Amino acid sequence: MGKALSTIRNPLRNFNLEGRAHAAVSKNKPTAAPKHKADQMNYEQILHDHPDIVEESRKKHHVLDKHLKDIYVISNDAEVIKEQDPNKPLPTDRKPVEDFEYGVKQPTIVPHGKITLKQALEFISQHQNNPAVWTSSKISDDYLLSEEKVKNILKYFRVYELYVPPTKMNATIGKPSLPKTFGKRVQRAQLASGQKED
């Protein structure tokens, strides 16, 4: 609707638009847009009051220009010094962290009355292999556990014994074939009666 109305108001706005655009673009120096009325008045006032300053500002100062050309600046990045704690060295290895043997990290310090899974597996299998040596009292002394707890663990938890079943053999393929015998077929009845072949 807006476009239709504006077309009615200025019917010739787009007349020869491209030609006018080309003419504007191909100009060597673009014509400056006219100043605002207030700015224009200010400018004329200054030009009227201090014509010498305006004249000065339009001149080229050779000395200042040379100074500008002589100066150059070199900048370097500031050196950042990171202090490393020798007791806590930062990691240098970027390889992915390997999994722990028992799924979680086994602690080095174990409180009294507790055991790590590794220790538990160790003493359960030792007890099973040699119950005379690894008695519950010895285990409770070694691992700082109460003897009752050790007895319970040994009673309810055991390590497995591995049994590997014999591999299945397919009889028709696996059997060696019998040596072939060559001969005539003889009927059983004939042999029994003692007849000889001719």
Place this chain on the structure above:
Amino acid sequence: MLSSVRNCLKAAHLKSFRNFSLSSSVNGARTYDGEGKTSVHILNNDNELGLMINGVSQVGFRLNNNMTVLGPMAIFARSVLSWNINSVDDITEESLSLFTTLEPKLDIIVIGIGDKPDNLNFYKRLVPILRKHRLSVEILPTEQACSTFNFLNSESRHVAGAMIPPYTLRTTDDDTLLSKLRYQNLYEMNDIKFL
């Protein structure tokens, strides 16, 4: 151990067993990579994720390292122990002794109580024990407990499973076929004789 296995064997009719390895992983899931391209990642086939339960039957469990374990078991992230109990009634403070003494403390224990229970009376007995040792626990029928354990283990949580083999199993034809294939008697008419 022996007694419990024998009891299980006595009761077992050994038709087939339940397989678990058909679940897809959250860990290995990639971002969307184009139309028509999807990838399936089988949790139990990933050895880096630790020990998992591939199948359960009335006599025991099959793990993802191709081992078959007989009787109730205590399974950890990368190790497995036999658990010398018979039924839910044997789960006491004494039979949970290993779980309560472990350092670092377990994040969660998944207890598979075998079949779906008729009543929940055993909770009354278990809850005070677990509360005393500040253990978090998930008590489920064994079939569900196995897959719960697998997922928790794949998320590298410090998890332990205490599983009792169930007496009744929901098996599908696929389970039967897979177990027959495994024991190479696909064309024999008789049922599977062993796990």
